Amino acid sequence: MSRGTGNFVNFGRPPSSRLSRAAAIVGVGHTDWVGDWKRVRSGEKPTDSYGYGAIAFRAALADCGLTRTDIDGVIVGPTTAYERMAEVIGIDPRWGDQSDARLSVVQAVMAIEAGVAETVALVYGNDQRSAKIQYGGPQAMGGGAFLNYVYHSPWGLTSQGALYALTFRAWANARGFEPDDLGYVAVAQRGWAAMNPNAIQRKRITLEDYRNAQYICEPLRLYDYCQINDGGVALIVTTAERAARLAKPAVYVQGFGRRDLNREATCMVPRLIDYYLPAQQDAARQSYEMAGLGPADMDAFGVYDSFSVHVPLALEGYGYCKLGEVGRLFREQGIGPGGKLPTNTSGGHLSETYMQGWAHQIECVRQLRGECGERQVPNCRHVHYTEDVVGNAVSIIYSR
Amino acid sequence: MTSQVDVAQTPPPVMGFYDGPMWASIRERSMRLQYCLDCGQTQYPPGPVCPHCLSSNLEWRAVSGRGKIISWVVYHRTYLDAYPEPYNVIAVKLAEGPIIASNLEGPAPDKNWIGEPVRMVYSTMPDGFVLPRFILDRNSGST
Numbered sequence: 001m002s003r004g005t006g007n008f009v010n011f012g013r014p015p016s017s018r019l020s021r022a023a024a025i026v027g028v029g030h031t032d033w034v035g036d037w038k039r040v041r042s043g044e045k046p047t048d049s050y051g052y053g054a055i056a057f058r059a060a061l062a063d064c065g066l067t068r069t070d071i072d073g074v075i076v077g078p079t080t081a082y083e084r085m086a087e088v089i090g091i092d093p094r095w096g097d098q099s100d101a102r103l104s105v106v107q108a109v110m111a112i113e114a115g116v117a118e119t120v121a122l123v124y125g126n127d128q129r130s131a132k133i134q135y136g137g138p139q140a141m142g143g144g145a146f147l148n149y150v151y152h153s154p155w156g157l158t159s160q161g162a163l164y165a166l167t168f169r170a171w172a173n174a175r176g177f178e179p180d181d182l183g184y185v186a187v188a189q190r191g192w193a194a195m196n197p198n199a200i201q202r203k204r205i206t207l208e209d210y211r212n213a214q215y216i217c218e219p220l221r222l223y224d225y226c227q228i229n230d231g232g233v234a235l236i237v238t239t240a241e242r243a244a245r246l247a248k249p250a251v252y253v254q255g256f257g258r259r260d261l262n263r264e265a266t267c268m269v270p271r272l273i274d275y276y277l278p279a280q281q282d283a284a285r286q287s288y289e290m291a292g293l294g295p296a297d298m299d300a301f302g303v304y305d306s307f308s309v310h311v312p313l314a315l316e317g318y319g320y321c322k323l324g325e326v327g328r329l330f331r332e333q334g335i336g337p338g339g340k341l342p343t344n345t346s347g348g349h350l351s352e353t354y355m356q357g358w359a360h361q362i363e364c365v366r367q368l369r370g371e372c373g374e375r376q377v378p379n380c381r382h383v384h385y386t387e388d389v390v391g392n393a394v395s396i397i398y399s400r
Numbered sequence: 401m402t403s404q405v406d407v408a409q410t411p412p413p414v415m416g417f418y419d420g421p422m423w424a425s426i427r428e429r430s431m432r433l434q435y436c437l438d439c440g441q442t443q444y445p446p447g448p449v450c451p452h453c454l455s456s457n458l459e460w461r462a463v464s465g466r467g468k469i470i471s472w473v474v475y476h477r478t479y480l481d482a483y484p485e486p487y488n489v490i491a492v493k494l495a496e497g498p499i500i501a502s503n504l505e506g507p508a509p510d511k512n513w514i515g516e517p518v519r520m521v522y523s524t525m526p527d528g529f530v531l532p533r534f535i536l537d538r539n540s541g542s543t
Contacts, residue, residue: 151445152501153411154531156483162473166491170471173514218474266445267499272471272491 011282014257014290022113024243024250025105025398027066027236028362029059030198033353036230037129037200045130049080050088052232053125057089060234065247066119071236073117075104077124077358085123093117101233101357102304102387102394108237109253118239124358125232133228135160147266148390161225164307165217167271171313172219174275179219181327183210185308186223186350188336193347195337195375200229201351224308226349233358235365251365254382254399255293257286261391270391279393280317280386287395288319291382295319298397299380300367301341302360304387305348311335314386315343318395342377360385364398408481410529418446421460427530429522431465433496434458444498465520466537467492470499472513482525492518492534506535 036046047055053076061067073095076085082098095117099107101124108120148163157163172179187207193199205223213222243250259282261270270276288294295318303314312326320341321329329335335343346352346363353359364383366372385396413423418434422445425432433442436450437457449456471491478485490504490513505523509516518534525531 147414147445151414152489154413154529155489155502155533156411156475156480156487157489157501158411159479162475162489165473166471166489169473170491170514173471173512215474215476218476220473263451264498268491268501269499272499 008259008278008282012285012289014255014286017290019109019113019256020254020290020292021240021252021399023109023237024240024252025235025237025361025365026243026246026248026250027060027064027234028365029056029061029063029234030355030359030362031055031059031230031232033198033229033231034200040130040230045127046230047127049125049127049232050085051125052127052230053077053080053085053123053234054088054232056125056232056234057121057123060121060236063248064236066236066238070119071121073108073111073120075099075107075120075122077101077104077126077356079124079126079128085125089121089123091121095120101355101361102385102396103258105235105237105253105361105396106256106258106394109256112237112239119242120237122235122237123232124234124355126356127230128354129228129230135228148268148271151266159217161220161307162217163268163271164309165220166268167275167313168309169219170272171275175324175326177312177324177327180207180211181330182219182224182308182312183207184330184335185305185311186210188334188339189305189344189348189350190223191336192342192345192375193351195373196346196352199347199352200227201347220307220309223350226306226354228354231353231355231359233355233362235358235361249369249400251368252399253396255287255289255291255395255397257283257290257395259283259286259393261393265391274391275313275317276388276391276393277313277317279391280314280388280395281319283386283393283395284318287397291397291399293382293397293399295384298382298384299342300345300364300377300383301335301343302364302383302385303344303348304357304360304389305344305350306354306389308350310388311343314388315341317388317393318384318386337375345372345375345377357387368398368400407527409527410482410525410531411480414445416445418448422446425460425462426522426532429530430462431520431532432460432462433498435461435496442494442496442498444494444500463520464495466495467518467520467534469504469513469516469518472504482527490518490534500532502531503533504535505533509536
């Protein structure tokens with residue numbers, strides 16, 4: 001049943017080299033995650049998804065010194081309607097779309113290189129906490145579009161966490177991974193978050209705290225789950241030419257790649273048989289070749305981490321260690337502060353903010369700009385961001 | 401006697417155009433899936449064509465009910481009235497090929513559930529909904 005990596009059409013063939021460094025992220029902005037977390041927890045609703053998006057957009061413009069009249073492209077996140085979000089921020093673009101974090105960056109680069117837009121605003125707002133969004137229910141995340149999220153509900157399997165718990169159990173069994181070693185992820189990311197003033201969860205934890213925490217869906221414990229909070233993120237992407245004229249250092253998209261596993265997805269084959277590996281390897285190969293770089297060149301690593309489980313799968317999938325050696329990488333090299341492979345240096349979804357991958361792009365930019373203060377990775381030149389949600393793997397390499 | 405409103409509702413299945421015959425067969429306690437007469441593969445969930453060869457030449461056939469656990473979890477939180485914690489969810493690779501999510505009833509393996517042979521049984525939920533579930537099949541040889 002395993003498809004094997006040789007079955008893909010155009011395996012490893014990278015996107016056109018014209019796209020490498022064609023565009024750069026020049027502006028980043030976000031809402032006050034910590035302040036809004038406290039307000040929402042005390043029963044307030046600071047604003048709605050459109051409001052969070054607009055606040056983040058204002059901040060991103062200020063960050064790069066551009067004005068609204070410079071924007072001729074808009075991509076909004078999946079939580080707001082494109083037309084209304086663009087209406088709220090008052091833009092009549094010549095090119096627009098709706099997408100998720102990783103693909104909106106890729107689409108912006110493609111649009112800019114193709115000349116259909118010069119400067120694209122990516123705007124995401126989500127009032128998921130105050131609106132009490134239930135993830136895993138039929139209404140969430142596109143519902144029936146991802147049948148594997150909802151098809152198994154008669155048997156009580158309705159949560160994202162349970163799907164990742166199933167994945168983790170099968171993967172750990174196949175690789176000989178000690179389940180308690182998963183705690184290294186939560187501990188490392190909390191260590192980073194402790195140095196990030198924008199992070200919601202900043203109290204350091206130990207492996208013992210991890211092991212003592214309650215199971216939510218065994219084998220996953222409390223600290224394996226991200227929290228759900230309100231907020232917004234905006235990014236401004238423009239041509240390499242224009243980026244070079246702005247005050248702050250440009251962060252170029254050096255390479256990217258994508259591979260989706262849709263076959264037998266409701267049967268959970270991509271998760272339980274393949275552990276997303278073929279998709280990650282193919283996305284990795286495309287992005288490395290396009291960028292002219294490999295895992296050894298990366299100064300920091302970012303992983304979409306709605307659950308800690310994403311991190312070990314990504315480390316082997318994107319080539320940071322051999323299969324079966326993630327536990328050793330955690331123990332001997334380290335992914336936290338002081339470790340050899342700084343991973344999710346903002347604290348990620350687990351500890352900073354759950355912005356569905358959008359805030360991870362900000363952290364890539366800040367590390368490459370050298371704006372990360374106490375948690376700054378020294379001489380940061382290349383940062384690798386990866387996602388493997390629902391077996392759809394995307395790999396983006398950002399460079400100075 | 402418990403009144404109708406007090407009975408926890410089984411979370412309703414996705415009921416797309418092709419799911420009806422499968423759920424009807426489950427109610428009849430003989431789960432049937434679409435078998436492709438051209439390439440010999442069985443598909444789950446039901447669909448319009450065989451995803452392996454794109455044939456429409458499909459026939460509903462009863463499954464053997466034999467399978468093997470390939471992963472399992474235990475919920476320690478209650479999200480659904482019909483499923484108070486703790487309860488398990490297993491992923492079973494059927495002898496026919498597809499993997500289905502379900503629950504293990506009766507005795508559980510001591511330690512690692514992965515690789516355990518299981519056999520399908522039909523459970524009637526408190527609201528009358530019939531679900532295909534599994535019990536350990538200790539008499540089965542390795543599959």
